[in-house]
Amino acid sequence: MFKAVGQLIAGTLIGLSVPAWAGDVSISERSRTYRVSGGTIQAVVKSMKRNGPVSELHGRRALAMADYRFSHNIRVKRTGDRCRVEDASVNMRIFYVLPRLSQPKRLNGRDRARWRRINGMIVAHENQHGRYYRRFARDLQRALRALKPQSNCARLHQKARTVRKRLESISKNRNRRFDRAQYKPFNRRLKRMAPRR
Numbered sequence: 009m010f011k012a013v014g015q016l017i018a019g020t021l022i023g024l025s026v027p028a029w030a031g032d033v034s035i036s037e038r039s040r041t042y043r044v045s046g047g048t049i050q051a052v053v054k055s056m057k058r059n060g061p062v063s064e065l066h067g068r069r070a071l072a073m074a075d076y077r078f079s080h081n082i083r084v085k086r087t088g089d090r091c092r093v094e095d096a097s098v099n100m101r102i103f104y105v106l107p108r109l110s111q112p113k114r115l116n117g118r119d120r121a122r123w124r125r126i127n128g129m130i131v132a133h134e135n136q137h138g139r140y141y142r143r144f145a146r147d148l149q150r151a152l153r154a155l156k157p158q159s160n161c162a163r164l165h166q167k168a169r170t171v172r173k174r175l176e177s178i179s180k181n182r183n184r185r186f187d188r189a190q191y192k193p194f195n196r197r198l199k200r201m202a203p204r205r
Contacts, residue, residue: 033097033145034097035102036100037101037102040104040105041105041106041107041108042059042105042107042108043107043110044059044108045114047115049115049119049122049123049126049201050203050204052123053198053202056107060072060105071107072105072106072107072131072134073104074104075102075105076101076102076141077100077101078098078148080098080148080168080172081096082097082152082155082164083096083097090157090158090159091158091160091164092155093154093157093164096153097149098146098149100141104138107130109127126198126202129197129198133190137183137186140183144175147178147179148171148172148175151171152171152172155167155171
């Protein structure tokens with residue numbers, strides 16, 4: 009988990025296995041913003057803590073958040089007494105929730121520059137989660153395509169579910185390690201740019 013001055017910046021991982029077919033990896037991204045305001049950089053940071061998105065994973069407000077939904081499918085073919093994967097499809101949608109300063113002119117020049125740096129740090133952090141999610145989608149498709157033939161198709165589908173769960177766990181751990189590694193340096197930079205008065 010990645011906290012910033014007591015608040016969370018987290019990548020929430022949610023997978024939905026529903027029928028979809030593209031025969032490839034399809035990834036789309038969408039961003040939305042929430043409004044923050046203040047006459048000082050300290051007030052802007054407080055506004056982020058008060059108005060940021062709620063992380064379902066951690067049960068608290070976040071400064072920003074990256075999330076995803078995905079579906080996957082395998083096309084199978086029975087040949088003789090074996091069932092094998094012909095192709096695999098993964099469809100992923102990545103969502104970002106990011107802060108937007110509603111009245112930047114209320115800040116003096118120095119605080120506007122600080123806001124741009126803080127916002128840049130937040131966007132870079134969430135974009136890294138997005139890269140990890142895309143990596144998970146590509147890894148999942150490759151692993152599904154590489155599944156070994158099984159004696160029946162039900163067993164092959166069970167193997168696919170097992171692979172998905174294993175790769176989801178790896179992806180979650182990758183994102184958590186990233187958050188832990190980023191926590192202290194991000195927190196130090198944020199405190200330096202928005203020191204308590």
